[in-house]
Amino acid sequence: xxxxxxREDEADLVRRCLTGxxxxxxxxxxxxxxxxxxxxxxxxxxxGHGRDPxxxxxxxxxxxxxxxxxxxxxxxxxxxxxxxxxFLSVVGTRRAYRVLRDRLRxxxxxxxxxxHDQQSPRQGEPDPAEQIATSExxxxxxxxxxxxxxxxxxxxxxxxxxxxxxxxIAQVTGLAVTGVxxxxxxARARLRERLERRGVAFEAxxxxxx
Amino acid sequence: MARSCPRxxxxxxxxxxxxxxxxxxxxxxxxxxxASCRKFKAKLESREKAFRSALAAFGSEExxxxxxxxxxxxxxxxxxxDAADPGLVDHIARCGTCxxxxxxxxxxxxxxxxxxxxxxxxxxxxxxxxxxxxxxxRTKSDSEGKRSGSSGRVPSGRRARTTRQVALLENRSSRFGxxxxxxxxxxxxxxxxxxxxxxxxxxxEANTTPANPNPIQPPRQQPPKQQPKSPVKPTEAxxxxxxxxxxxxxxxxQNNDDQVTAMNRPAPVEEEPRETQPEQAPPVQQPEPTxxxxxxxxDQPTPTPAPLPSPVTPQKPGTxxxxxRGELASIKLDAVTGPVEIRKKxxxxxxxxxxxxxxxxxxxxxxxxEDGSVTLGGKARVGFDGExxxxxxxxxxxxxxxxxxxxxxxxxxxxxxxxxxxxxxxVTAWKGSKLRVECGGEKGTRVAVxxxxxxxxxxxxxxxxxxGHEISVAKxxxxxxESELRGPYRTPRK
Numbered sequence: 001x002x003x004x005x006x007r008e009d010e011a012d013l014v015r016r017c018l019t020g021x022x023x024x025x026x027x028x029x030x031x032x033x034x035x036x037x038x039x040x041x042x043x044x045x046x047x048g049h050g051r052d053p054x055x056x057x058x059x060x061x062x063x064x065x066x067x068x069x070x071x072x073x074x075x076x077x078x079x080x081x082x083x084x085x086x087f088l089s090v091v092g093t094r095r096a097y098r099v100l101r102d103r104l105r106x107x108x109x110x111x112x113x114x115x116h117d118q119q120s121p122r123q124g125e126p127d128p129a130e131q132i133a134t135s136e137x138x139x140x141x142x143x144x145x146x147x148x149x150x151x152x153x154x155x156x157x158x159x160x161x162x163x164x165x166x167x168x169i170a171q172v173t174g175l176a177v178t179g180v181x182x183x184x185x186x187a188r189a190r191l192r193e194r195l196e197r198r199g200v201a202f203e204a205x206x207x208x209x210x
Numbered sequence: 211m212a213r214s215c216p217r218x219x220x221x222x223x224x225x226x227x228x229x230x231x232x233x234x235x236x237x238x239x240x241x242x243x244x245a246s247c248r249k250f251k252a253k254l255e256s257r258e259k260a261f262r263s264a265l266a267a268f269g270s271e272e273x274x275x276x277x278x279x280x281x282x283x284x285x286x287x288x289x290x291x292d293a294a295d296p297g298l299v300d301h302i303a304r305c306g307t308c309x310x311x312x313x314x315x316x317x318x319x320x321x322x323x324x325x326x327x328x329x330x331x332x333x334x335x336x337x338x339x340x341x342x343x344x345x346x347x348r349t350k351s352d353s354e355g356k357r358s359g360s361s362g363r364v365p366s367g368r369r370a371r372t373t374r375q376v377a378l379l380e381n382r383s384s385r386f387g388x389x390x391x392x393x394x395x396x397x398x399x400x401x402x403x404x405x406x407x408x409x410x411x412x413x414x415e416a417n418t419t420p421a422n423p424n425p426i427q428p429p430r431q432q433p434p435k436q437q438p439k440s441p442v443k444p445t446e447a448x449x450x451x452x453x454x455x456x457x458x459x460x461x462x463x464q465n466n467d468d469q470v471t472a473m474n475r476p477a478p479v480e481e482e483p484r485e486t487q488p489e490q491a492p493p494v495q496q497p498e499p500t501x502x503x504x505x506x507x508x509d510q511p512t513p514t515p516a517p518l519p520s521p522v523t524p525q526k527p528g529t530x531x532x533x534x535r536g537e538l539a540s541i542k543l544d545a546v547t548g549p550v551e552i553r554k555k556x557x558x559x560x561x562x563x564x565x566x567x568x569x570x571x572x573x574x575x576x577x578x579x580e581d582g583s584v585t586l587g588g589k590a591r592v593g594f595d596g597e598x599x600x601x602x603x604x605x606x607x608x609x610x611x612x613x614x615x616x617x618x619x620x621x622x623x624x625x626x627x628x629x630x631x632x633x634x635x636x637v638t639a640w641k642g643s644k645l646r647v648e649c650g651g652e653k654g655t656r657v658a659v660x661x662x663x664x665x666x667x668x669x670x671x672x673x674x675x676x677x678g679h680e681i682s683v684a685k686x687x688x689x690x691x692e693s694e695l696r697g698p699y700r701t702p703r704k
Binding site: 007008011012014015018020025026029030033035037038039041042043046056057058060061062064065067068069074075076077078079080081082083086087089090091093094097137138139141142145146149150151153154156157158159160161162164168171172173174181184185188191 | 222225226227260261262263264265266267268269270279280281283284285287288289290291292296297299300302303304306307309310311312313314315316317318335336337339340341342343344346347348350542543544545546547563564565566588
């Protein structure tokens with residue numbers, strides 16, 4: 001469904017919803033459900049869920065319920081800086097992630113309990129001194145990452161942690177696709193510099209080089 | 211290691227950056243044949259593993275209360291990172307949920323257009339389910355009585371919907387429901403007329419009936435009926451005084467029946483005026499002109515026991531309620547950008563300005579920390595410098611910002627849509643003009659015009675400043691002539 005509303009119209013629609021107008025709520029639901037549904041579908045796909053129309057409907061309904069409940073405090077936070085469709089999509093996506101996370105936690109809790117029940121005596125665990133050294137090193141790397149610029153941090157997390165492609169990163173950040181790799185490389189170089197300053201050789205020493 | 215060993219390529223391979231498939235094959239072939247490079251690659255991989263686990267520790271925060279509001283994420287999604295606050299980008303880098311939300315939004319936009327081609331029936335099912343949930347949520351929200359009085363939300367005075375009403379809402383188009391509603395309305399009207407013509411306590415009957423407000427008249431304007439000994443719940447709905455609401459009897463009594471209320475409620479004409487009268491006290495707390503139990507006449511208004519910050523002035527009993535200017539003196543927001551905060555006239559605390567807020571006469575605005583702007587009712591756009599504070603006054607043609615400190619940039623979107631005043635003088639911006647006003651303390655106020663024409667005046671005189679010119683005006687001094695704008699348009703902060 002194509003929604004062709006100006007920002008003023010959208011602000012007015014939200015305003016009317018907040019004053020409790022039934023017709024405004026009906027318009028909001030009717031016109032913006034497709035956008036929220038699309039975002040929810042993507043969110044489910046991101047988390048490895050196949051098509052599940054019932055769950056999708058449930059999540060979309062949850063998102064709109066969140067808008068309406070508690071004196072519409074979520075809808076009140078809409079400030080007109082973005083389109084209403086994008087705003088509602090964020091609400092829907094967050095709702096989807098929250099539900100999936102809760103499900104995952106529940107599943108993990110069940111798995112952990114099962115593991116705990118069948119746990120055998122500890123075997124083959126690393127040396128405690130080695131564990132401490134590893135954790136110290138990890139904390140230094142985390143500190144160095146934290147010192148990078150927000151943009152560098154975002155690129156690194158999107159690429160290495162979320163394993164997003166250059167194209168996806170470009171869509172999120174607004175960078176040119178061709179420049180993403182270069183920027184990631186530079187971010188890595190800056191991180192390397194910081195680690196070296198802290199005495200952590202991030203790169204393998206070329207002890208046998210030259 | 212041979213001098214020709216491709217160390218950089220190996221590193222790029224391990225780091226996964228810019229790997230061309232052809233190059234990667236050649237590099238891997240070299241690594242297989244070179245013991246030194248194998249060792250180098252193994253070490254790199256070990257470090258890479260450490261880096262990625264550290265990155266996972268850094269960037270895997272889950273959604274929490276620290277997450278920005280959906281509106282902020284939506285803005286980043288549409289405008290890119292350039293427009294975003296560095297703190298927000300930093301949070302996104304740390305928070306897995308926010309990052310994935312952005313990725314999902316970027317991906318969902320093309321999908322949304324595909325959605326049009328999907329079967330309409332699926333959407334209808336979804337929309338129907340959503341409508342049901344929203345109706346229930348709104349009912350619950352209303353019945354919990356969590357209407358915030360500080361955020362511009364208008365107390366509608368409407369009763370919480372019952373499940374029955376919600377059901378009727380959903381089936382509003384049902385002819386069966388309409389027939390039932392009409393019948394109920396008829397019965398109620400008949401009963402009311404029977405009482406009236408009977409002559410036995412018609413007045414009291416009308417007063418004790420728990421009637422809803424007249425749908426043509428905003429409920430706030432109806433003085434409530436306060437009868438504590440009455441079995442009727444006083445907060446449910448104020449009974450309209452016959453003098454002030456000479457509405458036909460069937461209209462007043464239709465509210466006895468939920469069905470009738472539900473069917474008649476969505477009348478746009480009745481609710482629109484309420485938007486311009488926010489922050490009013492609930493009807494029950496309105497000054498009561500008469501006290502039936504003391505036998506005072508309507509000409510002897512009793513003092514209000516607890517004065518409320520409501521701009522509604524107590525009305526003389528027996529006369530139609532006058533609309534105080536304060537009620538009308540409000541303006542809607544078209545857009546809010548940046549960390550703009552509002553302090554309502556009757557409040558002490560600042561809070562974040564929302565698009566749904568109505569700006570009323572006397573409300574103060576400021577930008578917290580960084581610049582922010584508001585567009586006010588199509589009349590003017592006002593950009594506040596960080597920490598600038600101004601109070602809003604509503605004029606007949608637009609808005610006036612009484613600048614208390616800092617600087618503002620304004621743009622008049624209507625004829626004389628914007629005035630900016632401070633102790634030194636008043637600046638009136640012509641339609642389409644763009645200007646900057648900076649409070650300078652003892653030095654006076656600097657006015658710079660980027661576009662259009664503005665009038666600057668105080669009690670000593672008045673001058674016109676044109677595009678590309680500036681002027682300084684000081685209290686009790688005649689404004690000097692405009693001078694060409696040579697320095698920076700915005701005075702740099704010290």
